[in-house]
Amino acid sequence: MNPIDQLTQLFERFPGIGPRQARRFVQFLLVERAGYRNELAEHIRLLASQTSQCGRCYRWFAKDSRSAGADKKCSICSSTSRDAGILFIVEKDADIESVERSGFKGLYFVLGGTIPLAADEPEKHIRLIELLARLESDASSPYGGRTSVSLTEVILGLSATTEGDHTRQILQEKIFPIAAGLSFKLSSLGRGLSTGSELEYADPDTIASALSSRN
Amino acid sequence: MNPIDQLTQLFERFPGIGPRQARRFVQFLLVERAGYRNELAEHIRLLASQTSQCGRCYRWFAKDSRSAGADKKCSICSSTSRDAGILFIVEKDADIESVERSGFKGLYFVLGGTIPLAADEPEKHIRLIELLARLESDASSPYGGRTSVSLTEVILGLSATTEGDHTRQILQEKIFPIAAGLSFKLSSLGRGLSTGSELEYADPDTIASALSSRN
Amino acid sequence: MNPIDQLTQLFERFPGIGPRQARRFVQFLLVERAGYRNELAEHIRLLASQTSQCGRCYRWFAKDSRSAGADKKCSICSSTSRDAGILFIVEKDADIESVERSGFKGLYFVLGGTIPLAADEPEKHIRLIELLARLESDASSPYGGRTSVSLTEVILGLSATTEGDHTRQILQEKIFPIAAGLSFKLSSLGRGLSTGSELEYADPDTIASALSSRN
Amino acid sequence: MNPIDQLTQLFERFPGIGPRQARRFVQFLLVERAGYRNELAEHIRLLASQTSQCGRCYRWFAKDSRSAGADKKCSICSSTSRDAGILFIVEKDADIESVERSGFKGLYFVLGGTIPLAADEPEKHIRLIELLARLESDASSPYGGRTSVSLTEVILGLSATTEGDHTRQILQEKIFPIAAGLSFKLSSLGRGLSTGSELEYADPDTIASALSSRN
Numbered sequence: 001m002n003p004i005d006q007l008t009q010l011f012e013r014f015p016g017i018g019p020r021q022a023r024r025f026v027q028f029l030l031v032e033r034a035g036y037r038n039e040l041a042e043h044i045r046l047l048a049s050q051t052s053q054c055g056r057c058y059r060w061f062a063k064d065s066r067s068a069g070a071d072k073k074c075s076i077c078s079s080t081s082r083d084a085g086i087l088f089i090v091e092k093d094a095d096i097e098s099v100e101r102s103g104f105k106g107l108y109f110v111l112g113g114t115i116p117l118a119a120d121e122p123e124k125h126i127r128l129i130e131l132l133a134r135l136e137s138d139a140s141s142p143y144g145g146r147t148s149v150s151l152t153e154v155i156l157g158l159s160a161t162t163e164g165d166h167t168r169q170i171l172q173e174k175i176f177p178i179a180a181g182l183s184f185k186l187s188s189l190g191r192g193l194s195t196g197s198e199l200e201y202a203d204p205d206t207i208a209s210a211l212s213s214r215n
Numbered sequence: 216m217n218p219i220d221q222l223t224q225l226f227e228r229f230p231g232i233g234p235r236q237a238r239r240f241v242q243f244l245l246v247e248r249a250g251y252r253n254e255l256a257e258h259i260r261l262l263a264s265q266t267s268q269c270g271r272c273y274r275w276f277a278k279d280s281r282s283a284g285a286d287k288k289c290s291i292c293s294s295t296s297r298d299a300g301i302l303f304i305v306e307k308d309a310d311i312e313s314v315e316r317s318g319f320k321g322l323y324f325v326l327g328g329t330i331p332l333a334a335d336e337p338e339k340h341i342r343l344i345e346l347l348a349r350l351e352s353d354a355s356s357p358y359g360g361r362t363s364v365s366l367t368e369v370i371l372g373l374s375a376t377t378e379g380d381h382t383r384q385i386l387q388e389k390i391f392p393i394a395a396g397l398s399f400k401l402s403s404l405g406r407g408l409s410t411g412s413e414l415e416y417a418d419p420d421t422i423a424s425a426l427s428s429r430n
Numbered sequence: 431m432n433p434i435d436q437l438t439q440l441f442e443r444f445p446g447i448g449p450r451q452a453r454r455f456v457q458f459l460l461v462e463r464a465g466y467r468n469e470l471a472e473h474i475r476l477l478a479s480q481t482s483q484c485g486r487c488y489r490w491f492a493k494d495s496r497s498a499g500a501d502k503k504c505s506i507c508s509s510t511s512r513d514a515g516i517l518f519i520v521e522k523d524a525d526i527e528s529v530e531r532s533g534f535k536g537l538y539f540v541l542g543g544t545i546p547l548a549a550d551e552p553e554k555h556i557r558l559i560e561l562l563a564r565l566e567s568d569a570s571s572p573y574g575g576r577t578s579v580s581l582t583e584v585i586l587g588l589s590a591t592t593e594g595d596h597t598r599q600i601l602q603e604k605i606f607p608i609a610a611g612l613s614f615k616l617s618s619l620g621r622g623l624s625t626g627s628e629l630e631y632a633d634p635d636t637i638a639s640a641l642s643s644r645n
Numbered sequence: 646m647n648p649i650d651q652l653t654q655l656f657e658r659f660p661g662i663g664p665r666q667a668r669r670f671v672q673f674l675l676v677e678r679a680g681y682r683n684e685l686a687e688h689i690r691l692l693a694s695q696t697s698q699c700g701r702c703y704r705w706f707a708k709d710s711r712s713a714g715a716d717k718k719c720s721i722c723s724s725t726s727r728d729a730g731i732l733f734i735v736e737k738d739a740d741i742e743s744v745e746r747s748g749f750k751g752l753y754f755v756l757g758g759t760i761p762l763a764a765d766e767p768e769k770h771i772r773l774i775e776l777l778a779r780l781e782s783d784a785s786s787p788y789g790g791r792t793s794v795s796l797t798e799v800i801l802g803l804s805a806t807t808e809g810d811h812t813r814q815i816l817q818e819k820i821f822p823i824a825a826g827l828s829f830k831l832s833s834l835g836r837g838l839s840t841g842s843e844l845e846y847a848d849p850d851t852i853a854s855a856l857s858s859r860n
Contacts, residue, residue, distance in 0.1 A: 002707030003695040007688040013681070015673050016666065026692075027738050028660050030705040034693050036658070043652040045686035047671075048679050050648040060675040062647030093672050095414040102422035155429055159415075160408040189414075190428025192407030193375040194421040199310040199404075200374075206409040207317035213405025213428035214370055217492030218480040222473040228466070230458050231451065241477075242523050243445050245490040249478050251443070258437040260471035262456075263464050265433040275460040277432030308457050525844040532852035585859055589845075590838040619844075620858025622837030623805040624851040629740045629834075630804075636839040637747035643835025643858035644800055 004030075056134070058110040058127060059093045082107055085152040087138070089131070089171070091159065099157065106155075109134060114158070114167040122170050132174060139182035153185040160191060219245075271349070273325040273342060274308045297322055300367040302353070304346070304386070306374065314372065321370075324349060329373065329382040337385050347389065354397035368400045375406060434460075486564070488540040488557060489523045512537055514579040517568070519561070519601070520587045521594070529587065536585075539564060544588070544597040552600050562604060569612035583615045590621060649675075701779070703755040703772060704738045727752055729794040732783070734776070734816070735802045736809070744802065751800075754779060759803070759812040767815050777819060784827035798830040805836060 001009075004026055011022035029037055051060050054074035061074040076082060076096075086106030090096055096108050111126040123129050138151040156171055158164035168188060179186045191209030193202060202210070216224075219241055226237035244252055266275050269289035276289040291297060291311075301321030305311055311323050326341040338344050353366040371386055373379035383403060394401045406424030408417060417425070431439075434456055441452035459467055481490050484504035491504040506512060506526075516536030520526055526538050541556040553559050568581040586601055588594035598618060609616045621639030623632060632640070646654075649671055656667035674682055696705050699719035706719040721727060721741075731751030735741055741753050756771040767773050783796040801816055803809035813833060824831045836854030838847060847855070 003688060003692065004705070004707050007685075007692065010681070010685045010688060015669050021661065023739065024660050027705070029689060029692055030696060030698075030738075036655070037689055037692060040652075040655045041686040041690035043648060043655060044674060044682055044689070047648065047652065047674055047682060051675060053675075060649070060672070062649050090414060092415070093675075094668065098415055098417055098419070099422055101419040102426065103419070104422075104426060155426070157414055159413040160410050161413065164413075187429040189422075189425040190405055190407035190430060192405035192409065192424065192428060194407065194409040194412050195375050195418050197409050198374040198376065198379075199305060199372055200307070200313055202313055203410050204313070204316040204318070207314055207319075207404075209407065210404040211317065211319060211370070213407060213430070214402040215405060215428070218473060218477065219490070219492050222470075222477065225466070225470045225473060230454050236446065238524065239445050242490070244474060244477055245481060245483075245523075251440070252474055252477060255437075255440045256471040256475035258433060258440060259459060259467055259474070262433065262437065262459055262467060266460060268460075275434070275457070277434050308460075309453065520844060522845070528845055528847055528849075529852055531849040532856065533849070534852075534856060585856070587844055589843040590840050591843065594843075617859040619852075619855040620835060620837035620860060622835035622839065622854065622858060624837065624839040624842050625805050625848050627839050628804040628806065628809075629735060629802055630737070630743055632743055633840050634743075634746040634748070637744055637749075637834075639837065640834040641747065641749060641800070643837060643860070644832040645835060645858070 057108045058112060058130070059096060059108065077107060081105075084138075085150065086155065087135075087151060087153070088155045088157050090157045091164070091167075095157065111167070114163045115170055116163065117166050122167075122174075126167065128171075128174065131171075132178065135175065135178055135184070136182065139178075139184050151182070151184045153187060154179070156186070156188045158188075160189075272323045273327065273345070274311060274323065292322060296320075299353075300365065301370065302350075302366060302368070303370045303372050305372045306379070306382075310372065326382070329378045330385055331378065332381050337382075337389075341382065343386075343389065346386075347393065350390065350393055350399075351397065354393075354399050366397070366399045368402060369394070371401070371403045373403075375404075487538045488542065488560070489526055489538065507537060511535075514568075515582040516585065517565075517581060517583070518585045518587050521589065521597075525587065541597070544593045545600055546593065547596050552597075552604075556597065558601075558604065561601075562608065565605065565608055565614070566612065569608075569614050581612070581614045583617060584609070586616070586618045588618075590619075702753045703757065703775070704741055704753065722752060726750075729783075730797040731800065732780075732796060732798070733800045733802050736804060736812075740802065756812070759808045760815055761808065762811050767812075767819075771812065773816075773819065776816075777823065780820065780823055780829075781827065784823075784829050796827070796829045798832060799824070801831070801833045803833075805834075 007026050007029075008019070008022045011017055011025045012019055014022070017025075029040075050063055052063050052072070052074075053060050054077055055072045056077040057074060059074055083106045087109055088099060088104060088106055089109045089111060090099065091111050091114055093110055096110070099108070109127075109131055111128075111131070113126050115122045115125045119125055135151065135154065154175065156168050158168040158171075172186065172188075175186050190213045191206060192213050193199070193206065193210050197206075199207070222241050222244075223234070223237045226232055226240045227234055229237070232240070244255075265278055267278050267287070267289075268275050269292055270287045271292040272289060274289055298321045302324055303314060303319060303321055304324045304326060305314065306326050306329055308325060311325070314323070324342075324346055326343075326346070328341050330337045330340045334340055350366065350369065369390065371383050373383040373386075387401065387403075390401050405428045406421060407428050408414070408421065408425050412421075414422070437456050437459075438449070438452045441447055441455045442449055444452070447455075459470075480493055482493050482502070482504075483490050484507055485502045486507040487504060489504055513536045517539055518529060518534060518536055519539045519541060520529065521541050521544055523540055526540070529538070539557075539561055541558075541561070543556050545552045545555045549555055565581065565584065584605065586598050588598040588601075602616065602618075605616050620643045621636060622643050623629070623636065623640050627636075629637070652671050652674075653664070653667045656662055656670045657664055659667070662670075674685075695708055697708050697717070697719075698705050699722055700717045701722040702719060704719055728751045732754055733744060733749060733751055734754045734756060735744065736756050736759055738755060741755070744753070754772075754776055756773075756776070758771050760767045760770045764770055780796065780799065799820065801813050803813040803816075817831065817833075820831050835858045836851060837858050838844070838851065838855050842851075844852070
């Protein structure tokens with residue numbers, strides 16, 4: 001296969017990119033100046049060495065180039081100004097950016113996905129074992145952990161989709177037994193009318209949730 | 216103007232219908248059998264005489280053909296099994312159907328619209344005067360009113376849109392002074408993730424609401 | 431069933447209208463003034479008496495209210511300034527308006543639909559028998575027909591869709607034998623790039639047609 | 646700026662990619678295995694050395710790795726089985742793939758874009774000078790050129806868009822004077838109904854073109 005087709009196939013694996021757009025990417029790169037192409041290739045190649053996956057929340061972050069390369073924790077997990085008593089569990093890295101914009105000041109844990117409806121082994125789809133270990137560690141040993149603040153609440157921040165709901169239910173089943181023993185609260189994001197939605201087109205579940213969370 | 220163009224223009228006033236679809240409606244009617252056309256015309260013509268606007272909630276309902284034509288109240292307002300202590304304020308008739316599907320069992324009041332952002336006189340756009348009169352009547356005179364149950368809560372069920380929010384604010388300003396004196400609670404529908412929405416694409420306000428209504 | 435639901439069901443039969451929009455139509459009519467409703471009902475009821483289907487091209491047209499009610503032909507078919515030598519065959523009335531805007535000055539014949547791919551009897555789906563009769567009449571007896579101009583060309587103006595192509599093929603099979611004997615030409619609309627389309631996204635057939643009709 | 650943001654910005658320059666999708670690309674790459682990332686980077690970096698721009702038609706093509714690196718012409722331009730008498734002028738490389746699927750067997754010339762409506766100097770937006778030089782060379786010196794076949798037709802294969810039409814007009818103005826002297830024909834792709842389009846929704850220009858190219 002020729003290099004144009006090979007690069008096209010590599011781009012086809014990008015999320016949301018089909019054969020036609022993959023080919024447009026290659027055409028775009030062919031016409032672009034070499035400087036841009038080299039810069040892009042270099043950044044892709046160095047991505048692994050310039051980034052780290054946080055050992056606590058599992059999100060990816062840029063390493064501090066001045067540090068000795070030993071970044072184990074991301075800026076949020078290592079910040080002393082965040083409320084370490086509240087842990088917000090999200091599906092993926094991009095969710096954290098959305099939650100940050102809402103003003104949340106606690107910590108995060110990235111599941112790395114959701115659990116498909118038909119999945120037999122949830123721990124193959126999300127970081128379930130890592131999550132349970134973290135909850136035990138954070139909740140039971142406030143002084144042995146990274147912080148002197150003990151975990152008081154775990155918020156399940158799954159999407160309001162079928163698979164998100166399914167994942168939330170499995171997480172609740174797994175976490176509830178621990179939560180009682182370790183005395184932290186387990187909560188889920190409130191449902192209701194999201195900004196821009198009209199009552200006429202809202203589904204019964206959303207209206208029922210909006211009614212029960214009326215204020 | 217010829218009758219085909221005249222009927223096209225009448226259909227163009229239907230909500231969401233442009234000139235092209237209006238013309239398709241006329242073509243459809245031309246080809247349909249006379250029986251259907253006559254039935255449609257008859258139902259449109261008799262709509263006023265066969266329906267009533269409820270004197271309490273202002274929604275439109277089908278008159279009971281067996282009654283003496285004196286229907287003043289719709290089936291919900293005249294039902295004895297509804298909780299007359301809770302009043303759900305909606306923008307339009309269609310909202311009631313959505314709320315009914317959620318299992319709500321109180322009463323309704325139809326505003327008849329929302330208040331545009333630049334409007335000077337809110338009462339020209341919604342049934343503000345009628346609403347305030349109803350609240351005073353229901354809340355102050357439980358025995359003088361249609362029911363022995365006094366009003367305990369008014370829920371503002373506006374859409375989560377800019378104009379819906381604006382209308383809600385004006386209603387709050389108008390109702391709060393009365394609410395205190397008449398001792399009913401004034402609440403609004405909870406905001407949050409509506410069914411189907413993903414955290415990554417949720418706006419900061421929706422996430423903040425979902426966080427504060429977490430449960 | 432109550433009159434609101436009945437009218438909703440009648441509107442659901444309109445082309446492209448689902449249950450939700452049908453209900454919005456009824457809500458719209460309930461709030462509209464009686465004058466508009468009565469006018470609409472009257473126009474729908476009188477549609478049959480105020481319009482005629484042209485006896486030659488089969489399109490619907492508004493009757494001239496001054497005439498004695500004996501309009502048998504539409505304005506195009508009865509015009510003396512049209513070229514009666516060219517007959518443009520269309521699927522439906524609305525196509526005529528589009529073709530008129532292109533400046534065509536011949537006559538029309540409305541098939542009343544297309545022939546489904548699996549149909550056994552084409553004449554049950556389109557006015558095939560009426561069309562063949564008209565072609566024989568127009569082509570063979572220029573002096574016995576309505577005009578002294580003999581038919582010289584028949585243009586098949588089907589849509590460039592699968593069902594349109596299928597209908598065109600069947601019409602060609604039926605008309606070709608007659609065309610030879612009666613000496614008129616049978617043609618089809620040219621294919622090519624339609625306004626707004628880009629070469630990159632054009633299908634091979636369209637490009638091949640555009641190439642063969644290059645000028 | 647950190648490497649994640651830097652790579653996001655580089656992806657934002659890809660055609661049709663906004664900040665959100667650019668970030669998803671980076672997230673995708675972070676989670677992908679290093680092997681894929683390195684392969685992608687390597688292919689992007691080597692794109693220039695593994696591809697050539699054809700010296701005759703200006704499209705990009707993969708170099709033959711076995712050749713001495715002296716590929717000056719693409720496979721189409723160097724083929725002896727193509728009809729060198731017909732030159733198809735296209736806007737961009739991707740157009741060639743579409744035209745090839747239609748069975749065209751002549752040669753191509755890639756303009757490299759279209760001329761914006763307000764542009765003063767057309768030659769800054771497309772390869773106008775290169776095109777005119779090629780036409781003179783191909784048409785005047787059949788034996789001095791790369792082929793013994795003299796140019797007999799030039800097809801303007803612009804898109805049927807406003808800017809495509811504008812570019813076609815300017816090319817016609819520039820080529821017509823040469824064409825007469827050099828005795829090749831200048832043609833444009835035929836307009837008409839493109840596959841899938843319906844007569845009812847076709848614009849007057851398209852119908853007029855379909856009528857004049859009827860067959």
